[in-house]
Amino acid sequence: MTLTPRGIGLLGSAAILLLAGFRFGYAELTLLGTVAAIAVACALAHAAWRPRLDVSRRADPDRVARGDAATMALTVRNGSRLRSANLIAEDRCGERVVPVPLLRLRPGRDTTVSYPVPTHRRGVVPVGPLRVTRRDVLGLVSLGRSHGETARVWVHPRIHPLAAVPAGVARSMDGRFDRVPHGTITFDSLREYVVGDELRRVHWRTSARIGELMVREDLDTSLPRIVVLLDNRASAHPQVVDGVAQTFESACEAAASVIAAAIREDLPVTLLLVDDDRMAGDHLDRLTEAELRDGRRDGAEALRTATTRLRQQRLGDTLVFLTGPGARAELGLLGALRGPYPAVLAAIFHGGDATGPTGPGGAGSVEGMLVIDAADGADFAAEWDGAGGW
Template identity: 45%
Template sequence: MPTRRGVAVLVAGIVLAALGYAYGYPELVALGCVAGAAFLGAALLAGARPALDVARSVEPERVARGEACLAVVDVGSTARWRSQALVGAERVAGADADVRDVAMPLIRLRAGGRTFLRYPLPTARRGVIEVGPMEIARRDPLGLIAATRRYGDVRRVWVHPRSHQLRTVPVGVSRSLDGLVDAAQYGSITFHALREYVPGDDLRHVHWRTSAHIGDLMVRQHVETSLPRIVILVDDRAGAHAVQDDVDSFEETLEAAASVALAALRAELHVELDLVSGRSVTPQAAGAPVLGAGPYLDLLAEARREEQASLPVAVQRLRARHRGDTLVLITGTHSGADLEQVGLLRDVYPTVVAGVLGEGSPQLGRLPGVIMIPARTAEEFAPRWDGVSRW
């Protein structure tokens, strides 16, 4: 697009040419034509699209908060005969919603040449970073036209909350058939849902009546109800958190939730992670690949304070779970009414744990039937969690 200088030159050229033509001054007409020709030449020079092929990668795509992460940009010239000297910048949308441009050094490419550019990404804050595209700026020598074009795709980096080592996890009244944990005497593989057939499915699970009705093979999906299940409810309501004395209860809540989820996964429990706002990660059905920690940590990295999230709605949603699960609420609220709502789920979840993070949490009182674990930070939460003698 034209710069201020370019607009001034173009307007001056038009005015000079018009005045010269109107009053019979060929010199003014000539000056106006020169200005117009300069503007047109600048547009052709700066408007020529650089012959580039840009590919981008990040190493690694998932990191814990504060860990090193690099963006690698592969810039190649697709020109056949001419060299190119380019000035570019990478667009980086940080985890704190701050969009900034990372200036690249002068890129000099011969015909068909390639170069690799590397730069560190900001991982000091939890969240999702969007990297790219690269913006290449071109100007003519007179500074009349500036053109910016974007190259390459957008890559995402998940900055996970940090976690702290926990030694124990509650298992409710479910049991594990392999003997890892044992607290009850019920459970089996039961029907969960119907889904479309995929190659490799056991044909004995095909539901022939439904398949004949809809014209596609449908198979029965089962879940193992005897495996211990732990439901982690993360309070992402904006009103439930505050920042006091450099302690952000929301970030501490997410770190505590990550710690509990990882400890439960290490204990080979079935882990369900729910946000009060509605998003969740649930274990795969029996027979499907087992979920690793990635999807759980990704959800925590993507979590934001939600103005419309409702705790009563989340409590009603949790009532639909089968009996025998353990419920762990991680929150920053000090409201007794909010904690009592979760306490009402004791008739569904034999073990209910409430971890309350943030300033003032250690002064919270007890709630009948609920194991309260108040802590100022997630780091303090870990030893308090391990200090619970009986779940």
């Protein structure tokens, strides 16, 4: 609760009038000072009343691709039984302030306000809470309170359709591209039996030892396993304009496009970030939250650590490395991955200024890996589909 400049002036005048009235015996001054003090006290009491507001919000949709439309519907209900709400309210949507009309909101009634959510930039847009400000009629006191919780809208990177998907390195024995989710070629792990599992897949020896039915999980080696490594080091994306590194945004779009194509073809895919050890969570949500990191350590050391982890874990057979112009000289670090990852593709986003060996856009081969130079996500999709092979 704060006094407005008008309230501060009136409170100061009340003190002076009361002091002068009692000091010099002027009843008129004392009366004026008393009236002014009563006005301030009434304003404080009016602002201290806390309205009972029930605030709910719904995003439609709460996850959207960059540039697509998203709407936030805010509903405010006056839960008071006696008094109407006559308030000044505003909702915060990202960096924007949205006015919410709450004039003469009668008891038990509600009002709904819908407004667009900005989706021009990838990221998580926080919406709310509702900020309600109460002021008295004379404008002496102002009191702001927050109502409701904060919602979030996930603005995913734009996805560019990819027609081509890696066909894999290991084929099934009869040469077909097997789509069966549980193949019978390579043993992978054991798990507990669930209703519906075939009895021929029960591992009887282990089941007898532990006292529970255990089922074999077999890995179909004809399915390629794709690993997407996104370079989120600030040193790899040195060109930043208005707080946005466009080459990193293009890399995020390319990662989302590869992941969407893999999911469409029912292929297993893993997303990794160079300067981030986390692997859990929805891939598109992680891409939405991804930010450039200045690096608590040397940039080359971070990439070396990431490639070492990939070599030790062998998460797949097809590696897609997405980076910016600042990492062009570090592609040699991926050469050590040619053994555990038979197919390696590196995409360098240059934002329209390519200086690499493949020229201004296009694909080539460096260190035994396929290298694509692309200006943006759309250019990457065209070069990806036009690549001769893996």
